[in-house]
Amino acid sequence: MKSYRKEIWLNVPERRGFVNITRQVEECVRESGIKEGLCLVNSMHITSSVYINDNESGLFEDYERWLEELAPHEPVSQYMHNRTGEDNADAHLKRQIMGREVVVAITDGKLDFGTWEQIFYGEFDGRRRKRVLVKIIGE
Numbered sequence: 001m002k003s004y005r006k007e008i009w010l011n012v013p014e015r016r017g018f019v020n021i022t023r024q025v026e027e028c029v030r031e032s033g034i035k036e037g038l039c040l041v042n043s044m045h046i047t048s049s050v051y052i053n054d055n056e057s058g059l060f061e062d063y064e065r066w067l068e069e070l071a072p073h074e075p076v077s078q079y080m081h082n083r084t085g086e087d088n089a090d091a092h093l094k095r096q097i098m099g100r101e102v103v104v105a106i107t108d109g110k111l112d113f114g115t116w117e118q119i120f121y122g123e124f125d126g127r128r129r130k131r132v133l134v135k136i137i138g139e
Helices: 022-032 057-070 089-098
Strands: 002-011 017-020 037-043 048-053 101-107 118-123 129-138
Touching: 002 022, 022 037, 022 118, 022 129, 037 048, 048 089, 048 101, 057 089, 089 118
Parallel strands: none
Antiparallel strands: 002 129, 017 118, 037 101, 037 129, 048 118
């Protein structure tokens, strides 16, 4: 069995945002040379997420509104975590909701997606460099 590891670095200039990273992950699969296996993609930061869904702008707006209703950023004083001097407690909660990682099967050297599925990075406390790990195992 072969193994491949690569980090994808991102810098979302706003506090929150969604980035389609499907092409970068597909490139990792090509570089790995693995034809049959599994591809793990996970955020290496506790205030960001990796998830799979449709690449549709209305959905991004829906996520933004829904997540802000569930874990509003303000008032920052509502969160115990922010008493440490941070202002990102909401980002930790949003990450918990959206998830840490995805695993996608690799078949015939390609990500084996369902219809409309793509991989996204969700940023909830941006404005600095963060990384996503891609780990591929297989034959």
